[in-house]
Amino acid sequence: MNYRRVGASGLRVSEISLGGWITFGESITDQQLARELIVLAYDNGVNFFDIADSYAKGGAERLMGAVFKEFPRHTLVISSKVYWPISDDVNDRGLSRKHIMESIDRSLRNIGTDYLDLYFCHRYDTETPVEETVRAMDDLVHQGKILYWGTSEWTDEQIQEALDICEDYGLYRPIVEQPQYNLIHRRRVEETILPLAEEEGIGLVVWSPLASGLLTGKYDNGVPEDSRLAQKSWLAEGLLKEERLDAVRQLKTIADELGVTRAQLAIAWTLRQPAVSSAITGATRRAQLEETLKATEIRLDADVLERIDELFPAQRELA
Numbered sequence: 001m002n003y004r005r006v007g008a009s010g011l012r013v014s015e016i017s018l019g020g021w022i023t024f025g026e027s028i029t030d031q032q033l034a035r036e037l038i039v040l041a042y043d044n045g046v047n048f049f050d051i052a053d054s055y056a057k058g059g060a061e062r063l064m065g066a067v068f069k070e071f072p073r074h075t076l077v078i079s080s081k082v083y084w085p086i087s088d089d090v091n092d093r094g095l096s097r098k099h100i101m102e103s104i105d106r107s108l109r110n111i112g113t114d115y116l117d118l119y120f121c122h123r124y125d126t127e128t129p130v131e132e133t134v135r136a137m138d139d140l141v142h143q144g145k146i147l148y149w150g151t152s153e154w155t156d157e158q159i160q161e162a163l164d165i166c167e168d169y170g171l172y173r174p175i176v177e178q179p180q181y182n183l184i185h186r187r188r189v190e191e192t193i194l195p196l197a198e199e200e201g202i203g204l205v206v207w208s209p210l211a212s213g214l215l216t217g218k219y220d221n222g223v224p225e226d227s228r229l230a231q232k233s234w235l236a237e238g239l240l241k242e243e244r245l246d247a248v249r250q251l252k253t254i255a256d257e258l259g260v261t262r263a264q265l266a267i268a269w270t271l272r273q274p275a276v277s278s279a280i281t282g283a284t285r286r287a288q289l290e291e292t293l294k295a296t297e298i299r300l301d302a303d304v305l306e307r308i309d310e311l312f313p314a315q316r317e318l319a
């Protein structure tokens with residue numbers, strides 16, 4: 001495993017990390033399987049595990065947290081997130097000071113840890129002043145409940161707004177942004193987020209590097225019954241488009257020539273960007289994780305990147 005700094009901070013995360021969305025506490029409720037996957041990742045050098053309070057309504061935090069107890073705490077980089085509604089209560093959502101202060105305590109209890117290494121604002125909250133959010137995050141760092149904070153799916157302008165407030169008042173800056181970045185969804189990140197990240201020393205930990213498994217080729221000839229897109233029709237609707245499936249099928253030729261799988265190629269492709277600190281993948285089976293973890297060894301030359309660009313153009317997202 002290789003480790004990268006998260007932007008200009010001193011924190012180091014594994015190039016490949018494991019997340020809990022849709023898997024832990026949802027498609028995987030068996031504690032034994034959850035344990036097997038997390039231990040496999042850890043034994044292969046994964047130190048960064050990404051969760052959110054909303055994943056399985058706290059179930060991912062509880063399931064993953066129970067396994068983390070087996071490892072020395074300092075060897076883990078644990079994240080969680082706040083923003084999405086947790087109940088019907090009017091204040092149990094968003095990035096208000098009230099919701100942030102109450103959510104961190106719930107997440108720490110669920111995971112069974114005294115602090116989070118990273119705490120993400122899971123979206124931008126248009127109904128809370130950014131200064132209120134930034135000050136709450138700064139306070140959490142001072143309280144020792146979080147070590148660093150970041151954003152997820154914020155625009156470059158929204159991140160800049162937060163950075164400016166931190167600069168003006170001497171507050172702890174966000175060190176990381178968590179955007180979706182993969183061969184299917186690349187344009188927004190490459191045009192707006194990467195330039196800001198490079199200029200401001202913000203690290204990117206990117207989600208769904210396999211586009212929920214689409215880029216592995218598992219949907220080449222239909223939707224397997226035991227796959228994510230069979231279980232989540234709302235995701236399948238957005239992802240399964242003929243032009244994309246066709247490009248994924250053609251990606252196989254390039255992968256075969258390199259002697260790697262499409263899953264490995266797709267992850268190595270996100271890691272070619274120096275501003276990407278980690279690719280956060282997911283897995284429901286041991287074999288999947290064993291496969292994707294090998295992606296760290298792959299280097300892609302200019303010729304291969306050009307051929308990939310032809311299949312998945314940077315300027316236009318495949319419909």
Ligand SMILES: NC(=O)c1ccc[n+]([C@@H]2O[C@H](COP(=O)([O-])OP(=O)(O)OC[C@H]3O[C@@H](n4cnc5c(N)ncnc54)[C@H](OP(=O)(O)O)[C@@H]3O)[C@@H](O)[C@H]2O)c1
Nearest residue numbers: 019020021207208209210211212213227228281282283288
């Ligand atoms: N910040 C945000 O808003 C946000 C949003 C989404 C995700 N995330 C984070 O990113 C993490 C990863 O997202 P993701 O799960 O969508 O990542 P992904 O790596 O794109 O997709 C993972 C899924 O693809 C399938 N898969 C993985 N490896 C495979 C292989 N080698 N061969 C065949 N199928 C394979 C599995 O699904 P099946 O076996 O079920 O088909 C697996 O659960 C999440 O857990 C979460 O931590 C963040």
